[in-house]
Each structure stands twice: as structure tokens, then as C-alpha cells.
Amino acid sequence: MRPGDDPSPGLVAVEDHHPQTAAVEDHHPQAAATRLGPTHSGQAAETAGGSASRHPIRSEEHLLTARHAVRAATLDVGFTLVDQTRVVTAASELVRNAYIHGGGGTLTIEVVRRADVRGLRLTVTDHGPGISDLDAAFTDGYTTGPGLGHGLGGARRLMDDFRIHTAEGHGTTVVATRWTTPP
Amino acid sequence: MSDPANSGVPILRLGDVLVTGLLDELDDKAAMAFTEELTQRIVADRATGVLIDISRLELVDSFVARILMELATTTRLLGARVIVAGMRPAVAITLVELGLGLPGVATAVNAEQGMAVLGWQRHPGSQAAGREAAHAPWR
Numbered sequence: 376m377r378p379g380d381d382p383s384p385g386l387v388a389v390e391d392h393h394p395q396t397a398a399v400e401d402h403h404p405q406a407a408a409t410r411l412g413p414t415h416s417g418q419a420a421e422t423a424g425g426s427a428s429r430h431p432i433r434s435e436e437h438l439l440t441a442r443h444a445v446r447a448a449t450l451d452v453g454f455t456l457v458d459q460t461r462v463v464t465a466a467s468e469l470v471r472n473a474y475i476h477g478g479g480g481t482l483t484i485e486v487v488r489r490a491d492v493r494g495l496r497l498t499v500t501d502h503g504p505g506i507s508d509l510d511a512a513f514t515d516g517y518t519t520g521p522g523l524g525h526g527l528g529g530a531r532r533l534m535d536d537f538r539i540h541t542a543e544g545h546g547t548t549v550v551a552t553r554w555t556t557p558p
Numbered sequence: 559m560s561d562p563a564n565s566g567v568p569i570l571r572l573g574d575v576l577v578t579g580l581l582d583e584l585d586d587k588a589a590m591a592f593t594e595e596l597t598q599r600i601v602a603d604r605a606t607g608v609l610i611d612i613s614r615l616e617l618v619d620s621f622v623a624r625i626l627m628e629l630a631t632t633t634r635l636l637g638a639r640v641i642v643a644g645m646r647p648a649v650a651i652t653l654v655e656l657g658l659g660l661p662g663v664a665t666a667v668n669a670e671q672g673m674a675v676l677g678w679q680r681h682p683g684s685q686a687a688g689r690e691a692a693h694a695p696w697r
Contacts, residue, residue: 435585435586435587436585438585438586439583439585442617446616456648457647457648457651457652459648460617460646460648460649460651460652461651461655463617464617464619464652464656467617467619467621468619468620468656471619471621515657526619526620528657529620529655529656529657529658532655532656532657533652533655
């Protein structure tokens with residue numbers, strides 16, 4: 376089901392979150408994306424750690440393979456068990472969103488480094504209808520699909536950095552990073 | 559796993575309690591099939607309780623949380639109760655951060671505690687009582 380199939384907004388619980396606007400810039404999502412969550416002064420020093428893997432999200436089976444790939448990556452990076460669970464759960468939410476609302480897409484897993492801290496960056500891109508109302512999409516309990524409406528807001532809480540880039544008709548890209556030690 | 563009528567998840571009956579468990583490999587379709595199977599078994603077996611062991615689940619995302627919450631509600635409407643047992647600590651922490659406290663879902667620290675809550679008792683020392691206990695471990 377896609378947003379728009381269901382005109383009823385569902386349950387909207389008001390949560391304190393950062394208002395944001397949808398940025399439109401397909402080829403440089405990170406530069407153009409609206410930042411959500413705290414800004415880190417060390418941002419410029421972030422570097423990719425060399426290994427990036429891409430995983431298609433085109434079938435139910437891919438939801439599982441994507442999850443397994445993220446789990447393996449969290450082990451490589453050296454996350455604690457709870458952090459592994461946070462990152463894999465966030466990945467599961469984002470990948471399922473891309474599959475259900477975005478009609479499929481791609482997950483890219485990157486090991487990143489900032490000073491001596493390692494982290495894992497998940498980039499989930501779909502070419503679906505985009506999210507017309509980001510404020511609503513981040514609100515716990517809001518859903519246009521079969522879930523509980525906690526996926527996007529929940530995934531943001533589970534990760535340290537979370538950026539979303541969406542425009543109606545142009546798909547959605549989420550870039551979410553978790554560091555091995557909190558920023 | 560593509561057969562919508564069969565989730566491949568074993569559902570055992572112990573007296574009037576159904577015992578089952580979820581695995582990480584359960585995909586969305588199988589999870590929905592499991593819900594249907596379980597509710598049908600509750601009625602067919604006249605179960606009064608259902609124990610769902612989730613100690614093998616390495617993550618519970620909002621999809622699985624929804625399955626569990628709906629199962630608990632559906633089961634209650636059928637006159638039985640569900641106990642979700644054995645959630646891993648990391649999963650519990652993550653679920654809370656996700657904003658999902660599983661309202662309406664009864665839980666137990668492990669399967670044994672869950673069975674006790676459902677009225678299934680161990681009788682240490684009752685082995686001597688012999689055949690009678692073996693035939694009627696239920697109350």
C-alpha cells in the first residue's frame with residue numbers, strides 16, 4: 376500500500392520532534408538533506424571506512440538478507456549486543472518502509488570513521504511516491520500502511536545521526552549512522 | 559514459506575495450553591500465516607492459554623510487535639490468553655526506544671514461568687504419586 380491509498384491519517388499522537396522541510400536534490404542526498412537530530416562538530420572529519428555493500432530491496436526475502444547483512448556489519452564494527460540490536464532493528468524498519476511504501480529500493484551499508492570512533496552508516500533509497508508530510512511520518516502512531524507507525528520515528532531514535540531526503544514523486548533516501556561510542 | 563496457509567512454525571498442545579515459538583527467519587507472509595494458524599488451533603483445540611517463546615528472536619521490529627499485539631487481542635477475544643516468554647534483554651531495550659511497550663501483551667521471563675502463569679504446574683516430588691500424576695498433569 377502506498378501513502379495516498381488510505382486517505383485517513385490514522386492515529387496521530389503528538390510527539391516533540393524536529394520540524395523539517397523536504398529537500399529536493401537527488402544526486403547529493405547528504406549535502407541537500409535536511410538534518411535531523413543533533414549536529415556534530417566533527418562532521419567534516421567523517422570518512423568512509425572503505426567497505427560499502429549494496430543490497431537490493433525488492434522482495435520479502437530481501438528484507439531478511441538485508442537484515443543479516445547489517446547484523447554481520449555490526450559485528451565487524453564491534454558494536455555491543457544492545458547496539459547491534461538497535462542498528463539491525465532500525466535497518467529492518469527502514470528497509471521495510473522502502474519495500475512497502477517505496478515499492479522497493481536499495482540498502483547501502485558503509486563502515487565509517489570519525490577520529491578514532493567507528494560507526495555504521497545505512498543508506499536506504501527508494502523511488503516511490505516520496506513522503507508528502509514528514510512531520511506526520513515521524514509521529515509515533517501515524518501510518519499509511521500496515522505497520523504500527525513507529526518505524527521512521529523509532530529508527531531515528533535508535534540511530535545517532537538521521538537524515539531524510541524526500542520529495543513527492545521523487546522517492547525517499549534515509550541516511551542513518553550509529554557510532555560505536557555515543558557522540 | 560510461500561504457502562499462505564502454512565507458516566512452518568510448530569504449534570504443540572500440552573493439555574489446554576498451546577506452545578509455540580517464533581524464529582528470526584520468519585518473513586512477513588509466514589508471520590501472518592502463523593497468526594491465522596494459531597487462532598484456528600485455539601478454537602479447534604479449545605485452548606485456554608498460548609505460550610509464545612521468543613527467546614530465539616534477535617530482534618522485534620514494529621512488524622513483529624504488531625503481530626504479537628494483534629495475537630494477544632485476538633486470543634483474548636477467543637477466550638484464551640497469550641503469554642510471550644523469553645524476550646532477550648537487548649530486544650526489550652530496543653523495543654522501548656522504538657516506542658513500543660507491547661501494551662496488552664502479557665510476558666514472562668522464560669517459557670517455564672510463562673507456563674506457570676498459564677496454570678501449568680511442575681510437581682517436584684510428585685513422581686512418587688505415579689500414574690495418576692502422569693495422566694493428569696493439568697489443572
